[in-house]
Amino acid sequence: DAGVTQSPTHLIKTRGQQVTLRCSPKSGHDTVSWYQQALGQGPQFIFQYYEEEERQRGNFPDRFSGHQFPNYSSELNVNALLLGDSALYLCASSWGDRFPEAFFGQGTRLTVV
């Protein structure tokens, strides 16, 4: 089992550009959540996808959008990048409703210059 895989692992973008990050969930998992983790901080919830719909959203602007595909994989898109968007972006997959265990990928390190 490959677990949760994210791509790319590292990315450098310029302010104002757009970026797409990708996530393949653990086999058997149908729910994908995205988190942003600034250096030295805990992860912050961006949004969660289930059955190809955004089920929950954290306190992030509309520049952050996502998608879930029929095979449960997911993308995170960020438009009009700001320097403050530099962070580690984590994808977590899970299954089930009651306190599901979240399995995290290794993250994508995004640097905006």
Added chain:
Amino acid sequence: TQLLEQSPQFLSIQEGENLTVYCNSSSVFSSLQWYRQEPGEGPVLLVTVVTGGEVKKLKRLTFQFGDARKDSSLHITAAQPGDTGLYLCAGHGSSNTGKLIFGQGTTLQVKP
């Protein structure tokens, strides 16, 4: 808004010492989880506590959920250099759909 406060934020100790990390909130959580994260990796789940007053042990690690389900602690006995990492507590939001609210983390360094 549900928030989790962890303390201390940084901890540097010698091998063999004991330590406790605290995770506190003014809100009630349905469950609390503890994760460990190493540099360049995603968090890895250590334990989930669900019942108020619950105590779980994982080798040298002891986890406790407060009676009121507003706080939790992680105690490590006889710390080893391999315990070095970022420890995160996380609570499930009221919807229980998997959204996790994380504390800011405790960076632990265990020196040989």
